Amino acid sequence: LKIADVNSAEIARLAGVSRTTVSRVINDYPNVRKKTRDRVLQVIEEQNYYPSISGRVLRGKKTFAIGLFIIGFGDIAEDVLTNLMISSVIKVASANNYYVLTQMIPNIKDRKEMRNVQEVFYQKRVDAGIFVGGANHEPLIEGLIAEGFVIGVVDQDIPGRQEPNRIVMNYDTLEGTDKIIRYLAELKHTKIGMISGDLKRHSGASKYNQFFKTMEQLGLKVNPSWIVQSDFNEKSGHQAMTGFILKNKEFPTAIFAASDSIAYGALRAMQEHGLKVPEDISLIGYDDQIISSYINPALTTLRIDYKGMMKSLTMQVITTLESDNRQFISMCSDSQLIIRESCSPL
Amino acid sequence: LKIADVNSAEIARLAGVSRTTVSRVINDYPNVRKKTRDRVLQVIEEQNYYPSISGRVLRGKKTFAIGLFIIGFGDIAEDVLTNLMISSVIKVASANNYYVLTQMIPNIKDRKEMRNVQEVFYQKRVDAGIFVGGANHEPLIEGLIAEGFVIGVVDQDIPGRQEPNRIVMNYDTLEGTDKIIRYLAELKHTKIGMISGDLKRHSGASKYNQFFKTMEQLGLKVNPSWIVQSDFNEKSGHQAMTGFILKNKEFPTAIFAASDSIAYGALRAMQEHGLKVPEDISLIGYDDQIISSYINPALTTLRIDYKGMMKSLTMQVITTLESDNRQFISMCSDSQLIIRESCSPL
DNA sequence: CTGAAAGCGCTTACAG
DNA sequence: CTGAAAGCGCTTACAG
Numbered sequence A, B: 001l002k003i004a005d006v007n008s009a010e011i012a013r014l015a016g017v018s019r020t021t022v023s024r025v026i027n028d029y030p031n032v033r034k035k036t037r038d039r040v041l042q043v044i045e046e047q048n049y050y051p052s053i054s055g056r057v058l059r060g061k062k063t064f065a066i067g068l069f070i071i072g073f074g075d076i077a078e079d080v081l082t083n084l085m086i087s088s089v090i091k092v093a094s095a096n097n098y099y100v101l102t103q104m105i106p107n108i109k110d111r112k113e114m115r116n117v118q119e120v121f122y123q124k125r126v127d128a129g130i131f132v133g134g135a136n137h138e139p140l141i142e143g144l145i146a147e148g149f150v151i152g153v154v155d156q157d158i159p160g161r162q163e164p165n166r167i168v169m170n171y172d173t174l175e176g177t178d179k180i181i182r183y184l185a186e187l188k189h190t191k192i193g194m195i196s197g198d199l200k201r202h203s204g205a206s207k208y209n210q211f212f213k214t215m216e217q218l219g220l221k222v223n224p225s226w227i228v229q230s231d232f233n234e235k236s237g238h239q240a241m242t243g244f245i246l247k248n249k250e251f252p253t254a255i256f257a258a259s260d261s262i263a264y265g266a267l268r269a270m271q272e273h274g275l276k277v278p279e280d281i282s283l284i285g286y287d288d289q290i291i292s293s294y295i296n297p298a299l300t301t302l303r304i305d306y307k308g309m310m311k312s313l314t315m316q317v318i319t320t321l322e323s324d325n326r327q328f329i330s331m332c333s334d335s336q337l338i339i340r341e342s343c344s345p346l
Numbered sequence C, D: 001c002t003g004a005a006a007g008c009g010c011t012t013a014c015a016g
Helices: A008-015 A019-026 A034-047 A053-058 A080-095 A111-122 A139-147 A173-186 A202-217 A234-247 A260-272 A306-322 B008-015 B019-026 B034-047 B053-058 B080-095 B111-122 B139-147 B173-186 B202-217 B234-247 B260-272 B306-322
Strands: A065-071 A099-105 A128-132 A150-154 A166-171 A192-195 A254-257 A282-284 A301-304 A329-333 A335-338 B065-071 B099-105 B128-132 B150-154 B166-171 B192-195 B254-257 B282-284 B301-304 B329-333 B335-338
Touching: A008 A019, A008 A034, A019 A034, A053 B053, A065 A080, A065 A111, A065 A306, A080 A099, A080 A128, A080 A306, A080 B080, A080 B099, A099 A111, A099 B080, A111 A139, A128 A306, A139 A150, A150 A306, A166 A173, A166 A202, A166 A306, A173 A192, A173 A202, A173 A254, A173 A282, A173 A301, A173 A335, A192 A202, A192 A234, A234 A260, A254 A260, A260 A282, A306 A329, B008 B019, B008 B034, B019 B034, B065 B080, B065 B111, B065 B306, B080 B099, B080 B128, B080 B306, B099 B111, B111 B139, B128 B306, B139 B150, B150 B306, B166 B173, B166 B202, B166 B306, B173 B192, B173 B202, B173 B254, B173 B282, B173 B301, B173 B335, B192 B202, B192 B234, B234 B260, B254 B260, B260 B282, B306 B329
Parallel strands: A065 A099, A065 A128, A128 A150, A150 A166, A166 A329, A192 A254, A254 A282, B065 B099, B065 B128, B128 B150, B150 B166, B166 B329, B192 B254, B254 B282
Antiparallel strands: A099 B099, A301 A335, B301 B335
């Protein structure tokens, strides 16, 4: 008899009780005599018995597993920031006796990949899900919330959608963008360009909109040909900046990249075209991922505590699962300007 | 009736067949009339039905999940290399319709954490496991293999233990270390020191032993006070190098760090004590993780294809699960010297 | 090619 | 405080 083959009937037999009593002990119900409980616990320990999760789930117990879904990344293995978020979720979940089932979804619009995500929930593999990297309004996510699954979402702001089961974690894109532009203005920059992130994502759109607002508040003119759209990754930042350089005759004195990865790509493009940072153009990022302190010039940027964000979000998802209160919850993480070498006063 | 509540009886009713037939369709058995099959498939599609994994597993089907266990890391969220390995496993598994359940195990000797790992297998949450970061001989892993679970292990070499269910993935620590020391010798270095990794791990011990062998083959003397033991991480490398500097009057002209992280820590310690790399001391790493090309001086190191390693290992674990051949398999990844700026000729 | 019935390992009313 | 029996959602001999 292999350990894996021991079941509750075997434990019951060895302890001289019924399976009902074994179940009561496993579930820590109070109505078991202490002596009986101790005997059962001892047999469980001796036999190295672990109740089958399938049996328990089939009978209506929780899976104690959380699905983590990473949407829309190309070569995720290279994305240091995403990996940090994954680790953070796993660590917090583990510490609370939950397992994490992680899934990468390169293209969420693909019918097969959509079905894969739904499958995880409908097969009852997980009790709840956490989504990273989705568009602000993602029908798949909305559908799962509507079905009654507890869902944690990073980077979402849908006005009026405050229904139960939705747990949202953001960082302060408005105040953050404001800090960045005002810092550049303090350095006497007035000609400021921007390479935006994906505008379908909440953080992309809100950084973009706030850029115009703060510029206006500061009385600074925005030159439309200095505003380029991009995705949040290095490759896209490189493309955007290359196009920017080829298209423009006159350059801004400072550029705001909507993410550090964009900034890395932009920096690479500038170096390829003989532009020096910060001597010719100042460059500021957003995120403060680990590489930013190592590159040359070290990147001035805004630090977002992604680890802490994922920790809070995961904890809140677990708390929601364990309470019976499934109300809408929204959280927001603040940020901190990290001044390094990539921006200089004019 | 929520989607999640649809079961095979409901599908059977709507399609006008028995649950047996529904099951046959789900499992793609041949003995169903095409017309019947199509009708059932259509109802399944319409109802967005996904068979409960618990029901299937309870009846003896596979879980289609793989456990990924990361052993012994402190602040794993910061460990870029580990995160890359995690992502790689998930991507390959996903592409083959397997889910990955990841678990961090800070201290594998802790009784509670050991039980957590066993639990994953004995609760039948996964079909197989992959272990990263364990000691060469780790009783927990050996126990699971003995119990009949399919286990993929990174960095292991136990002579004579070639039993079924064991799938091993290594990188060429002997040839790699040899390449490194010979490269330093080519640069005319004869006074070479080493900061080793954890000697309980296969890669730690084999790099350590090979260092002495190659030195001997090259006719170079090893100064014992230039050999320092360390763990594979940055902090430990920093400690080791600080101790090294304080202890020694005379320094070697080159130092071999058993990992890039150790090299980062050593570099930081040297800079704190006014030692310049490579002017005063040449420094070479092992791994080529992403930061190595960004630091100053850019680190000369040996590139290990961790992503490819995890891809091969995961594929092999899945292949083993799907075949009925569970024989011992051992694989080894090669390496490539990446020459940057941290080593100079004497 | 199809279905009725048993059973996987649990938990939960129900009865005592 | 304890146990016999039913049933969660599947799959699999078995029978036809």
